[in-house]
Amino acid sequence: MRTPYIAGNWKMNMTPSAGKAFAEELRAAAEKAGADVKMMVAPPFVTIPAVAEALKGSNIIVAAQNMADHTSGAYTGEVAPAMLKDLGVNTVILGHSERRSYYGETDAYINGKVLLAIKEGMDVVLCVGETLEEREGGKLEEVLSTQLSGGLKDVKPEEMAHITIAYEPVWAIGTGKTATPEDADGAHQFIRSFVAKMYDSTIAENLIIQYGGSVNASNVKALMAKENIDGALVGGASLSVEKFLPIITFNK
Ligand SMILES: O=C(CO)COP(=O)(O)O
Numbered sequence: 001m002r003t004p005y006i007a008g009n010w011k012m013n014m015t016p017s018a019g020k021a022f023a024e025e026l027r028a029a030a031e032k033a034g035a036d037v038k039m040m041v042a043p044p045f046v047t048i049p050a051v052a053e054a055l056k057g058s059n060i061i062v063a064a065q066n067m068a069d070h071t072s073g074a075y076t077g078e079v080a081p082a083m084l085k086d087l088g089v090n091t092v093i094l095g096h097s098e099r100r101s102y103y104g105e106t107d108a109y110i111n112g113k114v115l116l117a118i119k120e121g122m123d124v125v126l127c128v129g130e131t132l133e134e135r136e137g138g139k140l141e142e143v144l145s146t147q148l149s150g151g152l153k154d155v156k157p158e159e160m161a162h163i164t165i166a167y168e169p170v171w172a173i174g175t176g177k178t179a180t181p182e183d184a185d186g187a188h189q190f191i192r193s194f195v196a197k198m199y200d201s202t203i204a205e206n207l208i209i210q211y212g213g214s215v216n217a218s219n220v221k222a223l224m225a226k227e228n229i230d231g232a233l234v235g236g237a238s239l240s241v242e243k244f245l246p247i248i249t250f251n252k
Pocket residue numbers: 009096168172173174175176212213214215233234235236237
């Protein structure tokens with residue numbers, strides 16, 4: 001049985017003060033509604049302390065959107081795992097398509113961060129997904145295979161419990177275009193079977209695979225009803241309590 005895992009990736013939104021106010025409102029709303037899913041929010045680095053404070057003792061996980069590939073030293077502008085852990089952050093999103101496309105992150109570079117996060121005892125949400133061109137060119141499975149085998153290289157079977165995969169088709173991110181539940185489920189099924197080949201069927205069965213790309217209150221139920229969709233990584237709709245609450249209570 002896979003517990004639904006709903007996450008909000010705030011991207012480059014929310015100042016520390018706005019994030020604190022939002023987190024307090026979200027916490028109260030989620031508690032009142034009796035939200036019964038695994039919940040996570042990923043604020044920008046500088047907003048993390050205020051949000052972590054506001055969510056202390058709640059069941060909403062605070063994650064980072066990225067992390068350095070080194071533990072400390074002369075890496076201007078980077079944030080080390082120990083700095084996150086010091087704030088109580090034990091989860092990190094890695095390999096988001098915006099990091100891949102705007103900042104040139106490669107599978108090998110992302111893999112270095114995945115291995116470091118695991119070494120540091122952290123949980124990882126590893127993002128994978130194809131562009132429209134790749135999908136239309138019949139390359140969906142090739143792209144997912146490359147990103148999974150590259151991103152998970154040298155991750156040991158016993159470490160896979162710390163990995164969540166987020167399938168985010170690039171063409172569905174922030175565009176209002178959602179993959180149909182059938183298309184998304186097909187991609188998730190492929191990811192699960194690929195992980196079964198890389199590891200084994202038990203690891204694949206237990207793997208949480210989130211869908212991301214224009215998830216909202218109207219489409220979340222149909223997506224989550226699919227066999228292989230275990231959660232959502234929500235961008236735009238995670239920035240307002242009014243929009244995010246129906247998503248974290250989709251099963252109520
Ligand atoms: O990229 C996403 C989450 O990481 C999805 O963003 P949107 O929900 O805004 O499409």
